[in-house]
Amino acid sequence: MTAVLPVRGPGAAQLLPPAEDTRSAHDRFAGPARTLGLLAPWLVRAVVGLAVAVFAFLAVGPHVLGYRTMTMLTGSMAPMIEPGDVTVVTPIAVEDVTEGMVITYHQPIGDRSIVTHRVIEVDRSADGRVSVRTQGDANEAADPWTATLEGDTAYQVRAVVPELGHAIQALRAPVLTQTLLYGVPALLAGWVLLTIWRPTPETTDEEDLS
CATH class of the missing domain: 1.20.5 (Single alpha-helices involved in coiled-coils or other helix-helix interfaces)
Structure with a gap:
């Protein structure tokens, strides 16, 4: 019996069976490990840098720059200040308080909790006392009280950091x-x-x- 063998043309490449993956487990995981090794330092630096920045803003800044930070708990000043936003307030002289300012003060009734609302009326008495009527931007009516600002200093909202209060609560x-x-x-x-x-x-x- 005569066997017929195929004849390859000049320069034709010989077909070889597919090669098996002979790499070791170390070789196969070297690529992902290298990627993680490159990303891990930047991830750690980002986390540490963010933590340092937040700590400096909340703990160091108020002592060095004189501002205070407070977390808004209600939506009475929406959309300017939403619940969970952190407000940055700075001290101003009481006599400089004017209508339209957003100030933070102790309400004169109940538990005297802190409120952040807009000034809609200012009354200055002969003895130098300054009293204000305030209202939240999202409220239909003014606050049901007239607050006399005590001392020589009031606190005006200068900036708002969105959502930072939620992060602070989560960290606790x-x-x-x-x-x-x-x-x-x-x-x-x-x-x-x-x-x-x-x-x-x-x-x-x-x-x-x-």
């Missing part, structure tokens, strides 16, 4: 506190391990040539 939650307490060290440890295990350029070149 026990679950998140524990997560930060143990999660940040774990993240740093992972960064160190990825840095140690990350293949060096020399090792990669040798593996590519083998």
